[in-house]
Amino acid sequence: MSRKKSGIWSFFSSVQLAIVLLSLIAFFALVGTLVPQREAAVEMAARVSPGLFSFLQKIQIFDLYHSVWFFLLMGLLAVNLAVCSLDRFPMAWRRFRMRPSAASQEIWKDISPADRFQAKAGLQEAAAAAERLLKKKYRTSMREDGTESVFLCARKGRFSLFGVYIVHLSILILIAGALIGSIFGVEAFVNITEGETADAVFIRGGERMILPFSVRCDKFTLELYDNGAPKTFQSDLTFLKDGKELHTEKLLVNHPVEFEGFRFYQSSYGAAPGGKATLELSRPGGKSDVVNVAAGYTFDLPGKEGTFEILKVEQNLMNMGPAVKVLVRSRGREETIFVFHHIDQIRQMNPGIIDQVPMFNPGLVRPYTFVLMGLEEKNYTGLQVSKDPGTPVVAFAAVLLVGGLMLILLSYARFVWVRVQLKGEGVDVSVAGRSYKNKAGLEKELQYLLAELKDNLERPA
Amino acid sequence: MINTTVLSWVTFIYFAAFVFYLFRMVLGREFWGTVATWVARAGLAAHTAGLIIRWKASYDMGMGHAPMSNFYESLIFFAWTIALLYLLIEWRLKNRSIGVFVMPIAFLIMAYASIAPGINQRIEPLIPALQSNWLTSHVLTCFMGYAAFTVAFALGIMYLIKSAFSVRGFTPGMFIRLLPSEYQMDDLMYSSAVLGFIFLTLGIVTGSVWAHYAWGSYWSWDPKETWSLITWIVYAVMLHARLVRGWRGKRMAWMSIIGFACVLFTYLGVNLLPSLHSYMT
Numbered sequence: 001m002s003r004k005k006s007g008i009w010s011f012f013s014s015v016q017l018a019i020v021l022l023s024l025i026a027f028f029a030l031v032g033t034l035v036p037q038r039e040a041a042v043e044m045a046a047r048v049s050p051g052l053f054s055f056l057q058k059i060q061i062f063d064l065y066h067s068v069w070f071f072l073l074m075g076l077l078a079v080n081l082a083v084c085s086l087d088r089f090p091m092a093w094r095r096f097r098m099r100p101s102a103a104s105q106e107i108w109k110d111i112s113p114a115d116r117f118q119a120k121a122g123l124q125e126a127a128a129a130a131e132r133l134l135k136k137k138y139r140t141s142m143r144e145d146g147t148e149s150v151f152l153c154a155r156k157g158r159f160s161l162f163g164v165y166i167v168h169l170s171i172l173i174l175i176a177g178a179l180i181g182s183i184f185g186v187e188a189f190v191n192i193t194e195g196e197t198a199d200a201v202f203i204r205g206g207e208r209m210i211l212p213f214s215v216r217c218d219k220f221t222l223e224l225y226d227n228g229a230p231k232t233f234q235s236d237l238t239f240l241k242d243g244k245e246l247h248t249e250k251l252l253v254n255h256p257v258e259f260e261g262f263r264f265y266q267s268s269y270g271a272a273p274g275g276k277a278t279l280e281l282s283r284p285g286g287k288s289d290v291v292n293v294a295a296g297y298t299f300d301l302p303g304k305e306g307t308f309e310i311l312k313v314e315q316n317l318m319n320m321g322p323a324v325k326v327l328v329r330s331r332g333r334e335e336t337i338f339v340f341h342h343i344d345q346i347r348q349m350n351p352g353i354i355d356q357v358p359m360f361n362p363g364l365v366r367p368y369t370f371v372l373m374g375l376e377e378k379n380y381t382g383l384q385v386s387k388d389p390g391t392p393v394v395a396f397a398a399v400l401l402v403g404g405l406m407l408i409l410l411s412y413a414r415f416v417w418v419r420v421q422l423k424g425e426g427v428d429v430s431v432a433g434r435s436y437k438n439k440a441g442l443e444k445e446l447q448y449l450l451a452e453l454k455d456n457l458e459r460p461a
Numbered sequence: 462m463i464n465t466t467v468l469s470w471v472t473f474i475y476f477a478a479f480v481f482y483l484f485r486m487v488l489g490r491e492f493w494g495t496v497a498t499w500v501a502r503a504g505l506a507a508h509t510a511g512l513i514i515r516w517k518a519s520y521d522m523g524m525g526h527a528p529m530s531n532f533y534e535s536l537i538f539f540a541w542t543i544a545l546l547y548l549l550i551e552w553r554l555k556n557r558s559i560g561v562f563v564m565p566i567a568f569l570i571m572a573y574a575s576i577a578p579g580i581n582q583r584i585e586p587l588i589p590a591l592q593s594n595w596l597t598s599h600v601l602t603c604f605m606g607y608a609a610f611t612v613a614f615a616l617g618i619m620y621l622i623k624s625a626f627s628v629r630g631f632t633p634g635m636f637i638r639l640l641p642s643e644y645q646m647d648d649l650m651y652s653s654a655v656l657g658f659i660f661l662t663l664g665i666v667t668g669s670v671w672a673h674y675a676w677g678s679y680w681s682w683d684p685k686e687t688w689s690l691i692t693w694i695v696y697a698v699m700l701h702a703r704l705v706r707g708w709r710g711k712r713m714a715w716m717s718i719i720g721f722a723c724v725l726f727t728y729l730g731v732n733l734l735p736s737l738h739s740y741m742t
């Protein structure tokens with residue numbers, strides 16, 4: 001190593017630091033699963049003194065995974081990884097480029113009897129057999145001929161030397177991707193009632209964020225299993241811009257919809273307030289009409305004697321069930337009346353209520369009688385909306401990580417040598433190998449080569 | 462249901478295999494080892510059949526999902542991966558002495574699944590968030606990882622037992638002598654941990670992809686996710702300590718025990734904390 005290393009450099013290239021940092025990160029992650037985080041921290045506020053709570057809040061223990069501490073640790077780990085890898089990469093590069101000489105002598109110094117055998121064969125014949133075997137197993141082999149001996153050499157798996165660097169690089173990219181996400185990302189939700197359009201979403205803490213487009217929920221469909229658990233639910237969404245419909249797509253659980261970088265996920269549903277109602281209107285002797293109404297609608301009274309307007313549709317008015325507020329204009333008179341669905345029960349439960357509150361009296365707009373037949377059930381769809389420009393970066397890092405690990409696991413860099421020497425009537429064949437790891441695997445490979453060669457040479461031609 | 466009957470029989474077969482492995486270790490006759498291996502293989506075959514019957518039953522009931530969707534099924538699957546991985550290792554290494562430590566773990570998990578109160582053995586429909594092919598690949602890779610960590614843990618225990626006896630200068634009994642050499646156990650412990658690390662990495666990656674589709678973000682610091690990260694870091698530390706700091710033997714054994722404790726907490730302990738992953742609710 002020619003480069004003089006400064007103290008800071010060697011501090012950051014040490015694996016001890018890596019072990020300390022990784023342990024600290026694990027410890028912080030652990031604390032975060034024990035102390036309630038974010039919204040859940042509210043319950044802590046009730047249990048500890050306000051002073052302690054605000055102190056804990058100040059040191060960001062309630063949002064540990066987004067705290068300065070966590071960013072700091074991640075940053076240090078990134079520097080550690082980068083410096084350590086830069087420090088070691090030249091060595092891996094040298095190992096990658098290394099071309100061993102076939103006739104390298106020191107390899108044969110302490111060769112064990114298990115790695116050699118004698119056979120009755122000519123030098124050239126044995127060398128050719130060995131070369132064929134190496135070519136078959138390692139694709140290329142180098143050869144050096146002496147007067148009484150032939151040396152062969154092959155190598156394999158040298159790309160796996162880069163496995164560690166790929167894995168470490170992937171961690172760096174992962175950290176970068178997570179950082180991009182936490183700086184530029186958006187996490188929000190919005191509930192949209194069937195048929196309605198939303199042009200803003202709510203970020204954590206209830207803050208509103210205007211979208212660069214609007215979303216309409218055309219239809220919401222819910223399917224249940226026999227036991228009442230939800231089987232599927234889906235929303236038909238239309239994306240609009242300046243009133244123009246740009247895109248329509250079905251949104252299912254596990255099948256998000258993406259529009260202009262925002263991903264919409266089906267996360268929940270529920271019954272929506274408001275909506276439509278069915279009213280029956282009759283007058284004595286006349287036939288009765290059934291009309292579908294919603295807030296803001298105006299209808300003619302039978303015989304064009306006036307009009308009535310729907311002011312409000314309530315799912316549950318003052319705990320008395322569904323109700324519709326109607327304004328009736330007839331013969332210069334204006335009356336406002338609440339029409340209840342459960343008027344008979346209400347009368348029973350609160351005798352005299354109709355005298356106290358004339359607006360509740362169904363007889364108020366005689367000769368007309370309104371009956372509220374029912375409310376139309378309407379659902380809202382609960383959508384999670386997110387935008388994380390770091391996601392493709394993280395995905396790329398994950399692919400690199402898995403690929404690098406595979407490279408490390410499935411392969412290793414090694415050299416193997418074969419020496420064929422004249423000895424008496426026949427030849428002496430020996431094998432040797434070098435690797436940085438997986439010595440046991442290498443020994444097995446050498447034994448395999450030896451057995452194959454033996455087999456080849458002893459087989460009668 | 463026929464599948465739960467088959468699976469409860471498997472529990473007894475695994476127990477028998479454990480007893481035969483124990484005979485081998487105490488009596489020192491390889492005959493018992495051969496019996497143990499064949500009993501364990503029969504158990505694994507029955508176990509596999511049970512899983513397939515259960516899988517098919519779920520299709521017949523019109524919900525069609527791999528048997529990995531609730532706590533009972535995950536326990537059964539965990540035991541299956543342990544038995545499978547162990548028998549593969551035994552076959553590759555031609556060494557039976559790990560069996561006496563691994564088979565009881567598979568047996569205990571099966572027994573827990575069959576008799577613990579509050580474990581629902583019925584086949585149930587999947588809620589929408591679980592209806593994904595990523596579920597299968599996520600659970601498969603995670604449990605393969607857990608099984609490898611289980612083997613590393615068993616080896617860690619074996620290592621500590623063997624080294625405790627050899628240090629005191631006893632003439633070790635048959636049981637201790639039949640354990641693999643300390644060098645071999647150390648090596649195998651490391652290989653198992655590496656295998657587990659790779660599978661756990663795959664498990665976390667597939668889980669993130671799934672979360673990306675189902676919940677809108679690839680990582681949300683849910684307790685189970687966080688604990689799987691902690692486990693992953695513990696094994697990363699173990700790997701580095703060995704490769705670069707040269708840790709061997711006892712320290713590695715302790716690391717594999719700590720790592721396994723994290724695995725267990727990720728799998729079971731986290732259910733005490735509120736979570737998206739909770740099997741218990």
Ligand code: HEM
Nearest residue numbers: 013014015018077080081084164167171408697701704705
């Ligand atoms: C979460 C983060 C990390 C992961 C997942 C990771 C992963 C790995 C893996 C899988 C190996 C094994 C390579 C093999 O078997 O050949 C390895 C080796 C190594 N890692 Fe890391 N690592 C991480 C962080 C770090 C950090 C921060 C350092 C900084 C010093 C570091 C330094 C090393 C070194 C020096 C080696 C040995 C390389 C060799 O054998 O030549 N690692 N790492």
